[in-house]
Amino acid sequence: MSLWETYFTDIMAHEKITCPFCGGMVTVGSVCEYCGNFVSSTSFKVDGEKKDTIHTSKQETIRAVQNTENGKWGVLDSEGLQIVPFEYDSVRIVLPFVIIGKKMSLRNNGEKLLLGAYSIKSKKILVPIEYDWIDVKSYRLEDGKCFYLETAKNVLATVRNELRRVRKYGLYNGNSEIELLPCKYERFSYYEGGSYLIFSENDKSGLCNIREGEVMFPCIYKNIWLIGKYVEVTEDKYRGLYDISSNYPIQILPILYEEIRLTDNWLLVKKQYWGISNYAGEEIIPCRYDKIEYDGENKLRLFYDNQTKHVLQIELDGDKVVKGDAPHLSSVILSLIFSFFSFFFLSFLADDYWVGVVFSSITVCFPLFLYIHNKKYEIR
Template structure:
């Protein structure tokens, strides 16, 4: 009896061990598979950049971040795919067949490869428009991937390797005339069996383009057909549609909402599930209310994200104002809320601004503010109202713009031509066209005076207003500051006196008297000055290292070493030493 019980226990333990072993194997396999798809995108900030390209008389070289010459300007082309690295791709002459890789010592790198080139990216997704960890190499007219140390990532199995729009770290491959997708680890996401493959462009602030999918295309006797896959290459929809696109305005990383078309008739899919059949002549998406406005045989209706009819397909025209749906049939006009309930209101649009306030538009296109009981709060209407923050609203009346609070009190005078939010900040730019005045408005709706006849530029950590007579600096919170406060480690700073410009040190001691028409701030170890219409360059001790010989027509004047800025793609500045004849 005891032996039987012991035998049973042993079997149970054995089964448990086997189950745990299987679970462990599954876990390991899943980790391996996930690791194939996971990669890190290197981030390069402006302060990380060590090298820049410069040009003289149509030939290119390299300077460092202080403007010192690293490689003489003697090459037809130079690419710096990762400006943190001592690694430069050169083309010796315009008709050179192959590129070469050299470092700052002029030593040739990666000599075992026939030809190596950088892989370009869209400038919209990266400040450095190249893949920053991998390179493309050629062998016998085929291409593969290597890293910057020359380690082979893929064999040269492809007719071409190129960027994928909207994506960094993901590449389009070509083989036997067809296209597929790999990542920078060399993992094949989609085999090259499609006539074309493109990313759908889905983006969110948290994950960037990580959760976008791919639109695949095949060529048939009946024309092109489109389908859809996940970012890992899982087929969601086979290529059966004549058109297909993702509705990227729907913020849902787990589900792809797709507009599909069959012979000119449109429908909606949520992943594989068809929400609306392909029977509509037109479908438009309303982002605010997450609704589809559909047209079928001249009749219009509204559906929600579940494919449920909110307003029946029975109306001549449908427009959406805020959270109100305006439906017209003949002479009859009805208003529905976003759930499809008929409501009795004199407003054609109601847009929620805060928990307490909404912006309304009446039938005469007048704007006002209401409380939660739809009581009008302003004694007068406006031509336009836009919510800013807290209790503040941007308003327009008689062609001019200002700021009021919810009670109608004027906070910023209604005297500006435009008031608009400055990108990536919480403050506003206010302009007057008459004298090209630019002011700033802080988060408390207080005006911070700027300059007349000014131009504005924005960097990562400050705002610059510049006119012919003055330069002002502001923090991203609209507090006026100084260049010295922003860059305390500089040795010289611009100053003006009696309409002329010069340089002082940190203590205010004059280094170069104010005798020039204009100057630039220090960049690297140099700064620029303008005399008799031409630009020259000084070092941080005030010594002239380039006489005023440069004629520069660009509105952005910047110097590094002996060279001036000619192109600025955020992190990929190009400088020049050309003397332009007038």
């Protein structure tokens, strides 16, 4: 081995890297304390350039052991050193945690096993021993893994005026080792590979960003739907929209709309009538149309007056209207000309002078009313 290879190998043997298996920090040439894999490195040359490859291999590094004298369980490492003290009635290794359990006496002289979680990383009890079940979950990140522990507890609660035993849920972030949600929620639903959690209490829903360890919304909304990097929320029968691409939610649309549809470029929104907004929440087309249809790329047809033949055809460039129909004056001008001649004709030939006046007024006012009515639908 050359002097450079000896130096390089020595450096690599003391370098801390991210474990390829679990994402924890581990020294090359040693056992990962979180997942129990042995992490090593080998070097080779490709076209004269030195490359190194990281390997992992499973080893029996920690094991559950029972004390034969008192029947209590603990955990030892491969060298026989104690990791978890022999104080528990059950242990279950789910690296990088150990689920620990203790039996509790019940009033009917029975026993119940309650569970907690011990962190191998911080060498302390992370989750107190008070739960009926604990599930360790994880999902892979670009720079490692995110661990979280779901807790469950069976409690008595009033459901539809009846006392029942129901299950409540809570959540701990295994990386930061903090409690994100207390064990009081009725339902958990995971989304985006486990990076987001919708939780419910008393028919209200909230949202938690597990990766960042942040509760984005408490239980204040009737429903929450994740749509990519957006969240649609409802209160009563109305909806709003948030952008959750950053650590904190940014409101795009207030909770005022009956329906929201996401497209590639715009938001189709309904507030009694349909309109269009951009993703900054700015109004492009006001909500006053019965229906909006695509008519080719960036072209729209806007229907009004109960989806009759009254249609405006517009073209959008980004969030700006670059071409649009306007109600035409031709019918109004023709009606005015016709009314002018009919006024004189009826005034002189009719037996009653006011018959001509009334007829002419109707002939003028009706098309003028239609023009003004249609004018309000023009996109300016």
